[in-house]
Amino acid sequence: MKHYTKDNFDITESVGFLITKARNVLTQKLDAALKGFDITGPQMGIILSLKRGNATTPFELSKFLSIDTGLMTRMLDKLEKAGLLERSRSQEDRRVVLLNLTEKGLEVADHIIELAPDVLNERLKQFTKAEFEELQRLLKKFASA
Template sequence: MNHYSKQNFRLTESIGFLIAKARNILTVEMDAVLKDLDISSQQMGILMSLKLGLAATPFELSKALGIDTGLMTRMLDKLETKDLLQRSRSLEDRRVVDLALTKKGEAVAGQIPGVAPDVLNAHLKNFSKAEFEELRRLLRKFLDE
């Protein structure tokens, strides 16, 4: 089913626009609360993915977070410079780079759950539990997950 046509398409009412706007607002606010940890919201995603074991290589991170490999490499460079993660060649396949949090990276990742929920909760304060669950369900459906 097509929901948009040339006749009814309005940029500011499109799902793409609304999702992008919501993402931009969350990014700015999340970056602000993460400033004291010296990381960005995108770097937060990398650190938390590694901490939770959701990914262990740059490719897996790129896929999990929806970030192209070029940008991922630059972000990993920054995190490595900050001594938050380390790269090493896989012993099984030298073409693969394994990622691991350093002790400092573990410490920073451990602080994220103490600050990140406030940003999200501020935007969800007028949602009932059912609406919150429905929003998550619909976003997963939109993403085909």
Template sequence: MRHYTKDNFVLTESVGFALVKARNLIVTEMDAAMKELDISSQQMGIMLMLKEKLASTPFELSKLLGIDTGLMTRMLDKLESKGLVVRSRDEQDRRVVNLSLTKAGTAVAAQIPEIAPDVLNARLKGFTKTELNDLRRLLRKFVGD
């Protein structure tokens, strides 16, 4: 089904506009909350992925987080310069770069779950449990998961 046509398309009423606006709100609020840890919301995602062992290479992180490889490299450079992440060459395939959290990075990553839920809960305060589950389901459907 075609939901939009040139005749009924209004930017501010489009799903894309709402998603971008929602993303920007969350990023701004999460960035402010993560300031005390000296990381951004995007860096937070990298650190949590490494902490939970959901990714171990820049390429895997790029795919999971939907970040282009150039931006990923710059963010990893910043995290490495802060002493939070370390890169190492894979022993079996020297072309592969493995990532891991340093001791300091592990300590910072451990603090994220103490901060991030408050940001999300503030934004979701008017949602019922059913509405939140519906939102999650619809977003998974939208992104094709």
């Protein structure tokens, strides 16, 4: 089914525009909440992904978080410089760079886990439980298509 045609297409009502706008609002709110830790929302994703074991290399993180490898490298450089993570070479394959959170990085991850739900809940406060579940379902369906 075609939902858009040249006659009804309005950029400000398009799904892409609305998803991007929602993402930007959420990123702005997360960035403000994380300011005291000197990290951004996307950097938060890296820290939590490492803490949860979703990825252990820059390439895996890039794929998992849908971030291009150049931007990933720059963000990892900043996190390493801030003392939140460290890079090391794999003993099995020296070409592979492994990422680990430092003690400071683990502490920041624990604080993030306390902050992030509050930011998300503030944005979702007007949603019923059913609306929230439907939003999740629809976003997952959209992302997997």
